[in-house]
Amino acid sequence: MIQPIKLPFYAKISCILISLISFAYIFCIAKDIITPVLMAFLFAVLLLPVFTFLKTKxxxxxxxxxISCVLIFAACIVGILVFISYEVTDMANDFDTIKKNANTFITDIHKFIKDNFHVSIGEQKKYLDNVTKDSVQNGKATIGSAIVSISDLLLDCTIIPIYTFLFLLYKDHFILFLAKLIDKENHGILKDILSQIKVSINNYIVSLIIEMIVVSVLTSLGLWIIGVKYFILLGLITGILNVxxxxxxxxxxxxxxLASLTGSAETSIILGILIVNIIVQLIDNNLIVPLIINSKVEINAFVSIIGIIIGGASAGISGMFLAIPLLAISKIIFDRIESLEAWGYVMGNHMPKRFTWRIRKVKAEN
Known part of the structure; x- marks a missing residue:
């Protein structure tokens, strides 16, 4: 039997840092390939209960x-997009009204700046013209980047369903591959890790869907109360983008x-929109996220924020979306491997009971 090599602490830290840097570098240079695969993996785990139900029942x-799972999932996404496109088309009919109200709103802002900051309207327009010229000079690069982004999005929309189908189809094949990588005495740990990953990802994505629905309903209700047109569409968009x-x-x-300008250019409506968004975000951050999201994914806020920032810097919006599930998977793996248990602990969000007891003991002695 091969004995494990025992390394000193500084050597372990060095190996861990080198591994992290290597993984980060590989992900950055291959993010266009890895990101769709990871997205498809999450969707496959989400659809796994439906896949099992269709296969057994x-x-x-x-x-x-x-194929049925992928088609059901695609039908849900297409249904939402069709509804949004229908409402956006209806909103486009009010383009002249939006343009008129936008001009009125901009004029009111110019007057407000002139009255309170003593900057003439001519000077304001001159400054805006200079900013516009600088923007036009970089316009070609921006348009080029936008075209590339749209093409990447269309490619992902095509290949992610294919990856999802393949993950579902070869599920047992991949599990057997993982079983062949490790010793038989560790198969129980592998089974526990896979089952916990499945539960964690399912809970997280379902919690995100619940959060999206609640935010959409609250925002739609608030916009309806203050009299904003297309409040259902705007509430749905807010819920989706809140992810x-x-x-x-x-x-x-x-x-x-911008959509509120289909009705009027009154400042009170815009202030009402800001108040509604602030109230909904307070409810979301202080009630929905702690009760629904954080209770399902035991990752502390510090690690979550760092992970989201790193994910956004490396892979944009997709990286920000993938950050929390990947951290949750990492924590599950770390918690079940003795040599990595400390890293799983530092990612958690629970206070140690022994540390709390020591504080109370010191207070009692004083």
Whole structure:
């Protein structure tokens, strides 16, 4: 039997850092390949109960069950997109009204700046013209980047369903591959890790869907109360974009403000929209996320924020979306491997009971 090599602490830390840097470098240079695979893996895990149900209850063959799962998932996504496109088309009919109200709103802002900051309208327009010229100079590069982004999105929309189908189809094949990689005495740990990963990802994605629905309903209700047109569409867009950490709600707020110009250019409506977004975010951050999201994924806020920032820097919005599930998977693996248990502990969000007891003991002695 081969004895494990015992390394000193500094050597272990060095190996861990080198491994992390290597993984990060590989992910950055191959993100266009790895990101769709990881997205498909998450969707496959989400659809796994449906796949098992079709295969056991209705006796579907594996191929038919996998195709049915992908088609059901695609139908849900297409249904949402069709509804949004229909509402956006209806909103486009009010383009002249939006343009008129936008001009009125901009004029009011110019007057407000002139009255309170003593900057003439001519100077303001001159400054805006200079900014516009600088933007036009970089316009070709921006358009080129946008075209590349759209083409990448279309490619991902095509290849992610294919990857999802293959993950479902070869599920047992991949599990057997993992079993062949490790010793038989560790198969129990592998089974526990895979089952926990399945539960964790399912809970996280279902929690995100619940959060999206609740935010959409609350935002739609708030916009309806203040009299914003297309409140259902704007609430749905806010709920969907809220899945993107930090920047999603800002984009949703800008879209909502622009859409509110279909009705009027009153400042009170825009202030009402800002108040509705702030209230919904307070409810989301202080009630929905702690009760629904954090209770399903035991990752502390510090590690979550760092992971989201790193994910966004390396793979954009997709990286931000994948950050929490990947951290959850990493924690599950770390918690079940003795040499990595400390790293799983530092990612958790629970206070140590022994440390709390020591604090109380010191207080009692004083």
């Amino acid at each position: 209705f006796k579907f063959p594996r191929h038919l069950a996998a 993107i950490p930090y920047i999603g709600i800002l984009i949703a707020g800008i879209i909502t403000v």
